[in-house]
Amino acid sequence: MPASNKAVMRKEIRARLRAAQEKSLSDLKAVEHVRTVMRENGDPEAVGIPSSMLFQAGIAFQRDAGRLLDPLTKLIFALGSTQVLILPEGTALGDAKVLDMRRTMGISAHLFQAGVAPPRVRVNLLNTQVDIPKGLLDFKGVVIVFLYNQPMNLVIESAIGDELGPPISLGVYPQQIRPGRNQGAIFEFSVSDPPAGLVSWKFQLLQPSLGGAESAPLQEIVGGGPVFHQIFWNGRRHYFGNPLPAGRYECVLSALDAKNRSRTLHRWISLLEDAGAPEKLLAAAQPEQAAGTAPSADLSGDESKPLVAGVKPSFVSTTITAPPKSAAPSRRKIVKRPVRAKKSAKADKGTQDKETSPKVSPEDVAAAKPVSPGRYELAFNADTHTITPFSEKTLAAAAAELAHYPLEALKVVGHASSDEKEGAALAERRAKMVAGLLVNRYQIEPKKIQMSSSASGEGAKVEIIMSRND
CATH class of the missing domain: 2.60.40.3880 (Immunoglobulin-like)
Structure with a gap:
């Protein structure tokens, strides 16, 4: 696509998203007793909605709650990766009741059902103090705060589910x-x-x-x-x-x-x-x-x-x-697979390599030889799970051999040097990354891959070991 067309495309998408935000805010403001707080740049900072306008006596929504939930959902989609913090009524005073918390969970459930990504949405269920915009400190009702440029947690620590x-x-x-x-x-x-x-x-x-x-x-x-x-x-x-x-x-x-x-x-x-x-x-x-x-x-x-x-x-x-x-x-x-942090994976702030699969010539594949028949070693940059450029060629050579191999099992073994921090976790991430490349890039059947890792001190590498079926 010509650069001029791409510039027009980007400008128009920005305009559409901005128009969607403004229309959603206008629809919310049109409802009496709904309060909005804006940032200096015109972005919404928070929205306050009286609980009685959303809920009946318990946790069930009012029949006409859609007039508020629909523009709120549209606004959240149009805000991109902006995160949403839902505060129960009474949070400003540290006096949120159990019913108020259950109601906020109903709002988050509505957003999830609409398809809003769960990592974007948080609900304050611990009755802890949070920073509430000044214009909503005295507001009685549910407060939705928008958090910009915050790292997104994309790691699940619990195995439940x-x-x-x-x-x-x-x-x-x-x-x-x-x-x-x-x-x-x-x-x-x-x-x-x-x-x-x-x-x-x-x-x-x-x-x-x-x-x-x-x-x-x-x-x-x-x-x-x-x-x-x-x-x-x-x-x-x-x-x-x-x-x-x-x-x-x-x-x-x-x-x-x-x-x-x-x-x-x-x-x-x-x-x-x-x-x-x-x-x-x-x-x-x-x-x-x-x-x-x-x-x-x-x-x-x-x-x-x-x-x-x-x-x-x-x-x-x-x-x-x-x-x-x-x-x-x-x-x-x-x-490409990003680095998983020790406790949380943080979505980057909008930058990522523009590469797809590397361009590997037949000459490169021929130059990358196994260390022994059916066994390849892939080198990684120290303290990362970034594969070296030459090892990309080695991986391509291994994949080319796999295409003509009566494969029973493919062992992927991650290693780490003795001087690398958190060597065991790093070795595991390296093995997972290579396994992912084999599945995604080279179409290897996942069930044939046997993955393991060890902080063996043998170096920053991953071994690919082919087990024949003949």
């Missing part, structure tokens, strides 16, 4: 758009790192199936580490082209952990014909913008700077291709 697979979330807002009227939607997904370890994840956008045939992916992204990501999609071919055919398109997110347990989520979005009154959801901010300039892109851009502060760009640019006329390989993007 992980038998169902890695924790993932997937949201689509809104669930129907009219591309012909220059409307768009946000896809939001997250994948957290469970105690068992995360091997891989995959996001797909599928076109409607024809005649009972299997749905073909319009876009596919794969990765090997915890991630939060947003994508803006306008239902058009190649960003600026004609609208895709009307129909029900499917988003699928799946993830696999180191114990070979998987979890999958599905969401749908409908593309409508250009008929009827235009909807005011994520429509173009300015009417003079032509329909041909409506982009469909991930919320990252030039130099990996996100359109929404803190959004972790998993790939540089995503092209939603036209429905294929026949079976064809899908566009596949690979996301």
